[in-house]
Amino acid sequence: MTAKPKFAMYWAASCGGCEIAVLNTHEKILDVDANFEVVFWPVAMDAKYKDVEAMEDGSILLTLWNGGIRNNENAEMAHLLRRKSQILVAFGSCACEGCIPGLANLSPLNEIFETAYHTVSTENPQNIHPQVSYPAPEGTLTLPTMNPVLKTLAQVVDVDYFMPGCPPESHQIAAVIDLVIQVVQGKAELPPKGSVIGCGDSTVCDECPRTRNVKAITAFKRIQDVAPLDPELCVLEQGVPCNGPATRSGCNARCPRAGAQCIGCYGPADDVIDYGARLITAFASVVDAREPAEIEAILDGIPDPTGQFYRFNLADSLLRAGKGAAMSRPNAITSGGKP
């Protein structure tokens, strides 16, 4: 029997939902096992980094990488798995565009640690503050060093394919797995390098069944303040900021179908260069007011513009990070709190 192609999956700065999404393909996961030899998948099986290091370069056929690059451990693993893999896929929003962890790019590291360890919402009676190294009796213990900003996988290593979604939809994952199996069996060809896979080539609106009219928005509202939401009519037209118009299709417009606004987890559509900027100009364009004060009042209806427009995309946007974060030093981890 010829050896099965090797498969790996790794989890960097992310929530773990992508891993669950893979398992959520149900019996399809058995196909992975049938067709691949899983050599490294910390969430599912025991393995050590040194095992990976020992592998031959290029010996893993497919690596699904989820998560952004937040610390030097993430970066080291990205380089390592890049070397060992033939096909490296940025899997899920964090790897593709930074996602929620990327929002931390608005704050310098010391502020992040200050908030996480020393504010009122944290119970920290011993005033613990993490250190990159600690002299324990058994020897020096170390932790990875945080980078000043979170980077996407492609900002750190060469990436072959991008698979968006927070997390990617299970049916899309299943389709991609099927495709790779067919490629392995010589029945299909891989798409061109750099392609965005496991998704559509249009926007969420394209998959959304709601009726759309000419838009004239006189107030932006939070969805809980619109009661009841018209089930037939475009969500944005009802004043709820829906990111569907700029967001890549592929989810089958799940949220708008369920009566909620699209928050943009599938990332920018093909021709969208800066996702947030696109949406900002689009929303501003349909504000129906002429007086500056009136316009201001309507725009104030979006209380958290970064969260609205860059929730998933900040680390991959043209801005990438706030100035304070971009200028902060990697070792800021030790400078903020008390030992």
Next chain:
Amino acid sequence: MIENHKPKIGVYVCHCGSNIAGTVNVDDVRKWAQEKLGPEGVVIARDYKFMCSSLGQELIEKDIKELGLERVVVAACSPHLHEKTFRTAAEKAGLNPYLTELVSIREQVSWVHTDKAIATEKAKSLVSGTVQRIAYNTPLEKQKVPINANTLVVGGGIAGIQAALEIANAGFHVYLVEREPSIGGHMAQFDKTFPTLDCSACILTPRMVEAGTHPNITLMTWSEVTNVSGFVGNFDVRILKKARYVNEDVCTGCGICTEKCPKKVIDTHYEAGLGYRKVVYTPFAQAVPRFPVIDRPNCTFFQKGTCKACEKFCPTNAIDFKQEDEFINITVGNIILATGYDLFDAGRVTNYGYGRLPNVFSSIEFERLSNSAGPTGGEITLRDGKTKPETVGIIHCVGSRDKNFNNYCSSICCMQSLKFAHIVRERTGADVYEFYIDMRTPMKAYDEFYQRVLDEGTLFVRGKVAEVTNAARYPHEKGKLIIHVEDTLVGKQRRIPVDMVILSNGMEPRHDAKQTGQTFGISCSSDGWYIERHPKLDPVSTMTEGIYIAGCATGPKDIPASVAQGAAAAARVLDKILQKEVEMEPIRASVIEENCSGCRICNSMCPFNAIAFIGDLKVSRVNPALCQGCGTCVAACPAGAITGTGFSNEQIFAQIDGLLMTV
């Protein structure tokens, strides 16, 4: 840029005499472009004292032919000035005009910087940006669209009347829209005009009548423009025709309704609050058109449901209480805005006491007071309507040349004040004091008029009046208005008791000028006046093609200047009409339909109504014949599915890369 072919680019750096070369090291920019931008496709870089001269242009033409240049970058002045010059030159040499671009290193560099090293660096960055960008430029062809020969003139003051008559006399149709019941504007309220002292009505009314009866003029008074769409040559205009409650088709203008109307109200508008008018009225005897209007908020019938005196007595049954506001849509090729000015509200200068001290008059009140058709029949009296003043003080620059109000000079107030002095002395023999900061009498026969008023014995005090008060300090001030002023020529404080004070109010932009500007797509300066395309060389055009401005809408002016501007705007419009078609820049937006998911965000964006939604395909589409290339939809499209020629993502990002290149 086609595939990997790097087009051959020529860079030409202009000295503009010392305009650019004084602040930018032109030679350095040229050398740098030749050496550092070589890899970007620059095959030749030259500098020349005046690139726009015929010799400079020939330099470019020669290089295009001999070196086979495919792109030309000229670093000189603003594209507004010479883009056309260089594009035409390149076209003569066989290069599509849109493959030539100007880099403004004069307006954006030499004129705004003083440090030569930094200015030179910035000039290099700008050149680099355009060199990077121009590689992606594609040849474009101009399009021609026919021009609608009808013209809309907004505002029926003297400037608008003049413009309308010029165009109508040339044989083209004009819609003259005025929001008051009659045309005539401010000029209809004046008694005499400076410096010749002609009777204002005598010179104005023939023009009004001509405009009212001209076969080529459709006069629409008591009407306002509410919406404008389209572009030069093809504007769609929506006009609100307010209900007059008088049927214009049958009204003869006999005036019986006005005579019989039992209710009088204070005329705050035409008579400046000094007289009364009936509720059904024409603003003044020579009003054009002659049809009256019913002042609905004050009409007894509309308030209480009874009266109808006008209806009963009207010999032609022209009164129509059921009339409603209506909207009229017209199509025109060009628009002239002659919307005039508002008089500065003298009450805002509280220390002059207007509105508090009865015998302080505004300039317009004095105009009505001195007008033989006015409330006193031309008698100059105090507020009681009887007493003749023995001493009169006239205060200049009320609301003008004053940091608290308007910085600008209202241009007419000196002459207006001199006219007032002359009239007061002529009719009452009173002593007249003029309080001025500087005397400004620069136009034809103006200074002679000043000399005349000086000779007549009017007393001139140079200084800004601090206060007008009725609080007497000395016995001889009792019962008088005291003008407190620093006489800067004598160098001391003076208190001059007078019976009457006339304030020479300045001019202000219309209170709704900004809103009107938005309707027509033109902008206002920080002072609020409409901005000319070029303050010296193109004073009646705006940055919006096909929209012209004339008269006081662009800034304070006297009557001759307003008339000249009205005629100038008309000449510009006739020029356009006679060309029969207008060349449109080929900058157009287009929808990449595969990427459009029909979200319809762009649908309401287009100021030219060029975007249509194709329901069957669920995509939006831009009509290239209507698109003006403004780029609004390109910016608005959330999916990036709309692209604009000349402003593709490749071009913009290449330009940014070029700008950020280390120089």
